[in-house]
Amino acid sequence: MSRLAKPSIAAAALCLIFPLVPVVPEFWVTLMNYIGLAALVAMGLVMLTGVGGMTSFGQAAFAGFAAYATAVLSTAYDVSPWINLLIGLALSGGVALAIGCITVRLSGHYLPLGTMAWGISFYYLFGNLQVLGAHDGITGIPPLTISGHALTQGRSYYYVIWGFVLAAVVLSENLLDSRVGRAIRALRAGSVAAEAHGVNTARTKLVVFVYAALLASLSGWLYAHLQRSVNPTAFGLHAGMEYLFMAVLGGAGNVLGAVLGAAITMILKDQLQNILPRLLGTQGNFEIVVFGLCLVALLQTTREGLWPFIARFGPARPDKVISPHAAALGARSMPEKGARLLQVRDVYKNFGGLIAVNNVSFDVRAGEVVGLIGPNGAGKSTTFNLVTGLATLSGGEVTWLGERIGGKSARQISRRGIARTFQHVKLIPDMTVLENVALGAHLRGRAGVLRGMLRLDRSEEARLLREAARQLERVGLGDHMHRPAGSLALGQLRIVEIARALCLDPVLLLLDEPAAGLRHLEKQFLSRLLCRLRDEGMAVLLVEHDMDFVMGLTDKLVVLDFGQIIATGTPDEVRSDPKVLEAYLGGVA
Template identity: 55%
Template sequence: MKPRVLILAFIAVLAVAPLLLPAFEVTLLNYIGLYALVVLGLVLLTGVGGMTSFGQAAFVGLGAYTSAYLTTTAQLPGWLAWAGGSPWLALLLALVLTAVVALVLGALTLKLSGHYLPLGTIAWGISLYYLFGNLEGFGGQTGITDLPPITLFGLSLEKGEHVFYLIWAVLLAAVLITQNLLNSRQGRAIRALKGGQVMAESMGVNTFRAKLVIFVVAALFAALSGWLYAHTQRFVNPTPFGLNMGIDYLFMALIGGVGSVWGALLGAGVLTLLKQWLQDWLPLLMGSQGNYETIVFGLLIVLMMQRIPGGLWPLLVRYLPVAPVRRVPPAPADPLARRLPPTKGMLILEARQVTRRFGGLVANKEMDLAVHAGEILALIGPNGAGKSTLFNQLSGVDVPTSGEVLFLGQRINGVPSRQIAQCGMSRTFQHVKLLPAMSVLENVAIGAHLRASGSVLASFAHLERHEEARLLAEARQQLERVGLGGYLFEEAGSLALGQQRILEIARALCADPCLLLLDEPAAGLRHKEKQALAELLARLRDEGMAILLVEHDMDFVMNLADRITVMEFGQKIADGLPEAIQADPAVLQAYLGAE
């Protein structure tokens, strides 16, 4: 059975559910839909972006209270009077206010890392919760009553079975929007966050902007849920918008599968129904009233996290009667624009007296380096010589303590690596940095991020199809170029280490660079794979590309490099042609094992 058929069957079941189920079960389904809308934002924020937030309930409250205030206050300020009494106009203002608040909170919070980030979300979540209970005009802990029902096409959605269709239509639209986003250029940039900030920035991704985008989207989903909740209940007070509910939303995401879009619906449904059943049955078993369900529920969560850390949705997918999706390789498309290749022999990269100190440790000392178009320069030296530190300074990941780095004649000290990538520098990493759960094709397409310009809004509506086809066609071309054309739809994490290194080179080539920085590209490759890599790099050199590589395989280096620079203890000890380096006494003693 095709996934589309299952989705249509699910929609058909939803369509008849209010006609067949008692009012109480319809109400439960309404709550599941409202909760799932919030959890969908957490899938983006936590499952995709890797950022844990305990504050989503506060955004739900922001949407609910904004609409409640605007639709029940008799004397609104003049500049708000136009929105008075209309839930739909109140929704518009609620979303605008939520977006502004999320931008401010995101700008402050998302600069935190580690355990400070979730602690920061707890802080502003609690602050907003107490604001709802203490702000004049919000009714204190009693709340606001007598909210008007939502009306649609002249029909008043007062009853649960009426508003049911609106809640689930909004949720399914949000699911579609989320899937469109994740399957786009912008979505790949967001998913690249899990591969590490250094990798994403080196591919041209503005990581802070990507984090802020999903933070705002998650907040808007939560505010939309709050608006629906307020006009379904016709009453709001601060209780549903506190830290406890924020924790419940995270639990729902974990139960369903924090990385799965449809897992948001499953997690919201399982948690809501489980809580209801525990509240009904435990008092009968225990013989008294109490919060026994919280204890049992907590134990079940711990057990599930141990046994099924990926959540229920990935487990369920294994047993669904779904036919494998037939994946068709990207068709040829209009080629992406390419930069003008530099003139052979042109100076591409130059390091002048670059020194990098870490406290009292001097990792690089007065390093000079020059790479020209149409040549391969190898940087060699024993472990701890400072090669990777120099690489990071050349690519913008780190900043020299003194000296300067020039790329295409421009000083790039302190310039963000994504801006340097835009100018034509691309790199691989000593320790492979890929997104193992993404396909090989999508991993490589991340490299072309800067060669397109589709916006987030265009991604929501899937309006960037033509651009997306061009990006995927480029990624396929580069994979075929490096010999991985037969692995387009394999998960990147399933490839052998040597193949993953080749994949990184394909990703770097997808950026259309004029300078390629390769950090130990031959490590883990078999003999024939090394020969194929050497042939590829030689072809790139002949096309006019400048290549700087760090490598420990001396046979590979000596047979490929045009020039070699040797480092020891952060300093340059030799620079010249391969045959001269092989005969240099200082190199023989420091690196090649002379007695």
């Protein structure tokens, strides 16, 4: 937040005095109130769509749930609106949890489809229930009261709405800047890397979805007591689409973009509703034509929305401060050197008729660097995926310290101290190198959503960031930690992945082609680093094509060809093995 301290104080001051100026027409106060309400919903969508890579068309229905809850309870049962707020939040949150549970495990497009169906169902259900006033809705909702003072004026209600908006901005920004926030931001880059570092991606998706629904229902509750009446139209599918439009317009990746998007949309809508019918000579909701075209044009030109154009004039985001005093994170005790860690026995994997890995067996011991080599398509990466739980075994068994881990999920396996890098780098390009690496330490922190939002996680967060910085220094990329990962060269990104894996405090490190794209000196540096890790008792299993690198570093080699082991032994033994020469060179050279 400090980046925006000055402009946001100025903006906040402006917002504060705005309704107090008597010359400001009532119309603008009302418009500002509706912008605030829309901004709350859009903010949830920004978290969901822009940050988390999911989307929902049902946000208006979540707002409707809370609005109807307070409408019914305060008119028919005389319950205090403030209690209704809690009930509304609980109801919407519960529904979001249920819809989320069903859809988060499915491909990305099922969530929007599910929410679309939910939006339509909601509209027709509430429009046909006589208890809820059917299509006429419910009127005569009492105003909100604060210590006996009824807020019937738009000018006083303004402070309630914008107070909530401000709180939501701060809490959302805090959440994104926390341990859970990193996991949320990692969702957009696919689940594999996050799962391999212990992030429960399904649960993380659910957290964002419910959070977005709660913001929407807060808005719905405020709406009901501002409007003093509710009907289903405001919560239908088209309203849901409009909220998504705001989020995309303002800036899909930025919390404040939601406020911007809401403001532009509401003002534009108001203007278009005046102009278009006059232009066309008939009445109708013609503004949706413009909204639709804007949406298409926007996504074709800039997926980041309009916020980045405004943020450009603000000060740059300051680098994260690494506190040198933060206590080091607790580390795992390393097993004794030479202890058998990983046991791969007769592992078999077929994709339909293609046998990728055929009865492969090998061991990895503590303090040992094992190389897995072989021509392209030999099954090396598949073997990695089988060990780390990213692919399911068709046969055989993988054992870790005597415990069978074949069939366990990537997340469960990562918890045991097995970390990996990927052949195709899986980092989040728009996150800094430091934050990318800190994701690796996910399992070494505890702070959840609430602690993150309320900034109660700061001492733990400092320790996590310090660990990430330490690992980056260790791999020689300390100078790059504040740059976005997307700005580094491919070779450097591979090293960043190693730092991220080291943050997991691993006992076994699996590296998929770590030296690819590195220059000579960088390779030497990497080689020395891996030797040092080995001396500390860590085991390393690596796939690599650079034979000089492999031969100079490894203690043992496993050679695969067409999914089968054709040789095992020390680098010297393997180098002179006729079968290996045959596979690599097509005959004895």
